[in-house]
Amino acid sequence: MLIFAVSACPASKKVDDIIINEVKQEEKQIEINYANEEFLGVLIRFDYINNIGRNVVTYDLIEPERNQYYKDLIKSEMKRYPDGFFVKQNLKTISIVQNLDVAGKGRLGGTYIYDHNIIFININYMSDDYFIRALHHEIQHLVDYRYFDRYFIEWAQWRELFEASDKSTHSGFISDYARLNPKEDRAEVFGHYMGLERTKNNFLQKAKNDEIFYQKAILLFTFYKERVDFNLLDDFLLEMNH
Numbered sequence: 405m406l407i408f409a410v411s412a413c414p415a416s417k418k419v420d421d422i423i424i425n426e427v428k429q430e431e432k433q434i435e436i437n438y439a440n441e442e443f444l445g446v447l448i449r450f451d452y453i454n455n456i457g458r459n460v461v462t463y464d465l466i467e468p469e470r471n472q473y474y475k476d477l478i479k480s481e482m483k484r485y486p487d488g489f490f491v492k493q494n495l496k497t498i499s500i501v502q503n504l505d506v507a508g509k510g511r512l513g514g515t516y517i518y519d520h521n522i523i524f525i526n527i528n529y530m531s532d533d534y535f536i537r538a539l540h541h542e543i544q545h546l547v548d549y550r551y552f553d554r555y556f557i558e559w560a561q562w563r564e565l566f567e568a569s570d571k572s573t574h575s576g577f578i579s580d581y582a583r584l585n586p587k588e589d590r591a592e593v594f595g596h597y598m599g600l601e602r603t604k605n606n607f608l609q610k611a612k613n614d615e616i617f618y619q620k621a622i623l624l625f626t627f628y629k630e631r632v633d634f635n636l637l638d639d640f641l642l643e644m645n646h
């Protein structure tokens with residue numbers, strides 16, 4: 405990888421060789437970057453991001469032949485958001501990787517690194533359903549950061565519903581992971597609602613049979629309608645009446 409390791413003993417290398425190596429390195433870089441694309445103001449990328457502390461986030465590149473597939477999937481999901489959403493939320497990059505590890509812990513889904521405005525999505529062992537849920541889950545963290553974390557605001561109404569939920573019976577929780585804390589809980593609510601048909605149907609069934617979960621959905625979607633300019637509430641209420 406590091407062709408310029410030759411500079412340790414420059415006298416042994418002819419200038420021509422070094423120039424040829426520089427050109428090769430540049431061509432390789434272009435080849436890797438070819439799949440990257442800016443879409444709705446966000447750079448979708450597949451290559452290494454050097455300015456993220458590599459001790460905090462580590463990952464491997466995905467096989468290039470899979471780039472297009474995942475890029476199309478990401479783009480079709482991004483199109484479901486209102487115009488200007490990603491610019492307004494200040495998301496700069498979505499990076500699709502494998503073997504994602506954050507601070508020494510492997511991540512099945514993804515992670516949102518707020519100080520770099522970047523979402524990583526891990527593809528290991530993932531079905532499309534899981535991949536899509538992971539993307540929307542991380543987008544909820546992005547929204548959360550913008551409206552709450554940044555100003556150190558606690559969402560008291562959410563915490564009340566979280567505390568009224570039951571970790572052993574799953575009453576109020578859409579998934580195991582949702583039980584972790586209020587923030588993961590709402591990321592799971594949002595991620596599941598935005599999921600594929602089966603996931604979405606499970607969500608609606610749960611909302612019909614679980615009062616606390618229903619209240620969470622209403623609270624989150626009202627917030628989206630009033631504060632984020634993304635109206636999920638009206639659709640949800642219609643779906644509940646079917």
Ligand SMILES: [Zn+2]
Binds near residue numbers: 541545588591
């Ligand atoms: Zn999360």
